[in-house]
Amino acid sequence: MRMIQKILVHCKLGKRFFVKDVDDDFHTAYGTINKTDLKMNTGVVESTKGEKFLVLEPQFGDILAEIQRGPQVMIAKDIGWILVKTGVNKNSRVVDAGGGSGMLCFSLANICREVFVYEVNKEHWTILEKNKKLLGLDNVTLKLANVHDGISEREVDLVTLDLPEPWRCIGHVAQALKLGGFLVVYLPNILQVKEFIDSLRGSQIRMLAMVELLERQWKVEERIMRPEFEMLGHTGFLVLCRRM
Numbered sequence: 001m002r003m004i005q006k007i008l009v010h011c012k013l014g015k016r017f018f019v020k021d022v023d024d025d026f027h028t029a030y031g032t033i034n035k036t037d038l039k040m041n042t043g044v045v046e047s048t049k050g051e052k053f054l055v056l057e058p059q060f061g062d063i064l065a066e067i068q069r070g071p072q073v074m075i076a077k078d079i080g081w082i083l084v085k086t087g088v089n090k091n092s093r094v095v096d097a098g099g100g101s102g103m104l105c106f107s108l109a110n111i112c113r114e115v116f117v118y119e120v121n122k123e124h125w126t127i128l129e130k131n132k133k134l135l136g137l138d139n140v141t142l143k144l145a146n147v148h149d150g151i152s153e154r155e156v157d158l159v160t161l162d163l164p165e166p167w168r169c170i171g172h173v174a175q176a177l178k179l180g181g182f183l184v185v186y187l188p189n190i191l192q193v194k195e196f197i198d199s200l201r202g203s204q205i206r207m208l209a210m211v212e213l214l215e216r217q218w219k220v221e222e223r224i225m226r227p228e229f230e231m232l233g234h235t236g237f238l239v240l241c242r243r244m
Contacts (some may be wrong), residue, residue: 006038007062011052018058018066020134060110060135064103067131070124073103074162074186077213078238085209085240086158086182088112093155095176097147097169098162100124102131104186108160109140116140116156118147151176162186167199174204174243183241193237200241209240
């Protein structure tokens with residue numbers, strides 16, 4: 001069960017603070033907020049320096065932004081595409097291999113009935129365990145196991161692979177997926193993509209699409225509205241497949 005958490009927003013500056021535990025006073029450069037005030041549901045409170053803060057209940061995205069980072073994480077533009085294209089929902093069962101810091105598997109768990117995470121790296125597995133506790137998710141099963149050795153789950157709706165050599169476990173994926181179930185593979189290098197696509201020949205898994213998503217932020221101020229000079233370019237290739 002997740003501990004009680006809050007979001008504080010400075011009323012004038014808009015600066016945001018994440019309060020992990022309301023059982024202690026929260027200290028900022030703008031003064032201290034009393035724990036009694038923090039435990040209120042929502043509303044405006046005043047710090048010891050007379051600064052006003054808005055107290056909000058955190059949503060899933062607020063907490064997800066606070067998870068411990070280890071390996072490079074999958075970001076929202078890619079995760080959103082996976083959620084829409086695979087149509088996962090409250091009844092879905094998912095296997096995620098290569099859990100990393102958990103950005104993808106926990107986003108899936110926020111929607112799906114069950115998520116089973118395979119992670120071979122002990123350090124990454126420890127980070128996943130810590131982040132799972134922070135998010136308070138009880139529908140995630142973390143496995144310190146190598147997906148190349150097999151997948152024990154059956155009749156799952158989706159398998160996601162964020163691994164250097166996903167072609168090594170195509171047979172295991174085909175056994176785990178239900179008929180019509182989806183596979184999404186995330187790879188940074190086009191040569192890896194080519195080897196993965198070649199490995200699908202003769203299997204029950206058919207490729208449907210491959211995309212690379214780019215993201216450009218805009219600068220919005222009182223008299224300015226223009227694209228930022230820098231954009232978020234290549235993060236990885238997404239390959240969407242389905243068991244046919």
